[in-house]
Amino acid sequence: MPDLEYLQNELNQIALGSPTLNSKKPLPKPRWEVGTENLIDNISTRWSGKVVNETDYSLIKKDLDTLNTYLPTLKGETRAKCEIAIKTLEEKIRGYKTEKLPGIIAEVGIFLKQPISSDEEVDKATLYLDELCKRREKTATGTWANILDSYINQLQEAINKFEGTKAEFGSPEVASEIKNVPDWVRGFYTITTRLEQVAKERGWEVPKHTVDSKYCKVEEITPGREYRLGFEDRDEEFSEKMGGPPSWPKPDYDFDEPLIYVSKADSTITVKVEKYGGFLASDIYYGDKKVFSGVGGWPIKMHVGQTRTVEAPTPPIVPPAKPPVISPEIKSKILSYLPWVVSLGALIIGGIAIVGRKK
DSSP, X not given: OOOHXXXXXXXXXXXXXXXXXXXXXXXXXXXXXXXXXXHHHHHHHHTOSOOOSHHHHHHHHHHHHHHHHHGGGOOHHHHHHHHHHHHHHHHHHHHXXXXXXXXXXXXXXXHTTSOOOSHHHHHHHHHXXXXXXXXXXXXXXXXXXXXXXHHHHHHHHHHHHHXXXXXXXXXXXXXHSOOOOOTTGGGEEEEEHHHHHHHHHHXXXXXXXXXXXXXXXEXXXXXXXXXXXXXXXXXXXXXXHTTOTTXXXXXXXXXXXXXXXXXXXXXXXXXXXXXXXXXXXXXXXXXXXXXXXXXXXXXXXXXXXXXXXXXXXXXXXXXXXXXXXXXHHHHHHHHHHHHHHHHHHHHHHHHHHHHHHHO
16 A cells, blocks of 8 residues: 655645645655556566476465555556556466366375385375376376376386285175175175265276175174175275276275274164275265265275264064955955855765765
8 A cells, every 4th residue: 555655745845835746746656556566567587487396376466455455545557557557467376276276286295205014005196197297188288298198108107016026916806795694784884985086087987895795894793783884995996997007007806994893782783984094085884874974095094993873774664464455346256256156065975974884
């Protein structure tokens, strides 16, 4: 805003009838206006490149706030130049918020300093790989395209190296055996949040891993009452749609994404999350009710160790069987034939008696 010294000088000249004011000699520009003009003139050189970190972002945001504050006080050419500078800064900020590519590249560089040594790290590398591939599609040529290609290749090599040295995966055959469990257990299923997001973006069916699928392994603790359910968060069919490994690894069939304990009382079911072995996150459902949202994740394993209850399904009431209804027409015909039936029965019984006496 205008500085007090300039305003005081202008008021004094008005009050005293200053010959300087009356002689139409232009007053010197206030310091705030000079500073604003200098800022506007230097915007193009001050922020010629991309905003690459939070410090630059804070500084450019401060300049933008300054220009927006002074814009209403400006006129003519200075105002027009200020509006152009504001648009320039807004584009810089928008680009930083939507891209943040340098920050992602830095994270990937730190991640790749150590070899991948666990399934969780494979999942994390997969998410990085997916993100970089998306950005590579939007970056045709230039330095950033070369950097993206380099990091994409490094991530793929790191994943392949781990998969090559890893012990043999489990078998889906273990999970695909017939599961002799009560109906109340079959109500559980999981949906991996990342797979759900990508599937919806591409118009695909969202993978749902049920108790009866090959993506779940059931351990019976107490028949009819207690069970341990182990799910897979990755999906073979989804992996194939995404191009397969290494971009999208297939399930490893260790059945701990998540591993849950369930037990049934009279009217409630207790659900406890015992473990989540992967880097992704999954929602746990029972019927149409979401019991847990976002189980697992990195680096904190959300909801692991937590317990919740849901209502047990009520078995349907089967009404007793009713006797068949006989129409009046059929009933009258039966009554009309009844004497003949009785007579015929008497004759048969009498004949049997006579034959018996002859013998």
